[in-house]
């Protein structure tokens with residue numbers, strides 16, 4: 001009872017702070033103008049929901065055009081075809097139409113297989129062009145869950161941005177340590193503190209209605225709703241908030 005009360009208080013504070021954040025930025029925390037097109041690069045169908053929902057919905061509500069590039073069909077247990085359909089349904093619920101969701105059967109969903117960074121890079125190049133995107137969002141060096149495919153996704157995206165000297169902002173999703181991962185709304189305290197300490201990081205927090213949309217979208221990933229994932233979506237802070245760092249060289253030079 002006490003925990004529920006504390007969570008309700010923290011959640012209310014978090015909504016108030018979110019409104020305050022929104023007032024601080026004319027457009028959005030990433031400085032992208034209305035109507036801009038952005039691309040989220042994920043590894044498996046359901047990543048968009050489990051990890052990126054707060055930001056997908058935030059940018060969509062700020063009138064940006066969001067596309068999703070999923071590099072594998074998630075066929076590790078032979079459910080690839082089913083999972084592609086689930087991805088489309090989940091994205092549709094998030095407000096991303098099917099024509100802006102690209103799911104490729106090009107990279108193997110397998111934590112023991114290394115994805116070639118040049119190949120990932122050239123694939124990203126193709127879909128950046130196709131979606132006319134001007135900013136990229138993906139995992140950081142630890143891939144949130146530590147899955148090798150997530151980490152290889154970043155390596156390929158980063159290679160595209162840095163080695164190919166593309167002038168395109170790259171935002172990477174911060175992996176928080178396990179003690180913060182599953183305390184849901186209570187992590188807002190730490191997240192706010194770290195965003196004040198590191199003002200270059202960008203914190204995105206969902207409202208209650210956005211959170212419910214994300215939760216609903218996760219239910220479309222029926223093949224993935226095993227008991228531990230149900231617990232994950234209940235307790236994970238990533239269903240409610242995302243912290244981003246900019247990763248391209250441009251940012252390092254300009255500060």
Ligand SMILES: [Zn+2]
Pocket residue numbers: 043044047147150
């Ligand atoms: Zn994944």
